[in-house]
Every structure is written in C-alpha cells, then in structure tokens.
Amino acid sequence: MEIKEAQETVDNWIREIGKGYFSELTNMVLLTEEVGELARIIARVYGDQKAKPGDLRKGLEEELADVLWVTICLANQTGVDLEKALVTSLKKKTNRDRDRF
Numbered sequence: 001m002e003i004k005e006a007q008e009t010v011d012n013w014i015r016e017i018g019k020g021y022f023s024e025l026t027n028m029v030l031l032t033e034e035v036g037e038l039a040r041i042i043a044r045v046y047g048d049q050k051a052k053p054g055d056l057r058k059g060l061e062e063e064l065a066d067v068l069w070v071t072i073c074l075a076n077q078t079g080v081d082l083e084k085a086l087v088t089s090l091k092k093k094t095n096r097d098r099d100r101f
Contacts, residue, residue: 030070
C-alpha cells in the first residue's frame with residue numbers, strides 16, 4: 001500500500017465507520033499513548049526490563065501500526081501529504097548527514 005493510499009483508506013474508515021475525526025489535540029494525546037505502549041514492548045523485549053503478566057498482550061507489529069494509524073489521522077486532518085513530507089525529510093537527512101556516518 002502506498003502512503004497516499006494509506007491516508008485515503010484511513011480517511012474513508014474515519015468518515016464511514018468512525019463517524020469523524022477526534023480533535024487534533026485528542027489525536028496528539030492518543031499518539032503519545034500509543035508511543036508509550038510501543039515503548040513498553042521495546043523496553044521489555046529488547047531492553048533490560050522484564051515483562052509482567054499482561055505486558056505483552058499486544059505485539060510490536062500491532063503497536064507500530066497503532067502509531068502509524070494516529071500519525072496518518074493527524075496528517076489527514078492537518079492537510080499533510082505524508083508521502084511528500086517523507087521525501088522532503090529523506091532529502092534533508094541525506095544532505096545533512098551524507099558525510100556524518
């Protein structure tokens with residue numbers, strides 16, 4: 001799935017099933033929550049913390065997808081073309097870091 005298609009798919013889902021977007025502020029809070037859930041898995045699977053019962057109910061794939069979902073929601077409701085933004089970011093990083101690493 002192309003990024004543009006992902007943005008359109010999420011937008012269609014939000015409009016048809018979700019009945020509209022949460023506010024940008026609410027989605028930012030939800031993104032923070034999802035990143036925290038992702039961090040919990042990373043800390044327990046790849047870090048030094050040990051998982052408690054229930055810590056790993058959801059997998060890394062699911063949490064990464066949740067972060068992507070809310071990121072796409074924020075992009076959609078603020079008019080950001082994520083594909084274009086990613087290309088611009090890659091160019092910036094390439095120019096900045098070409099000789100750095």
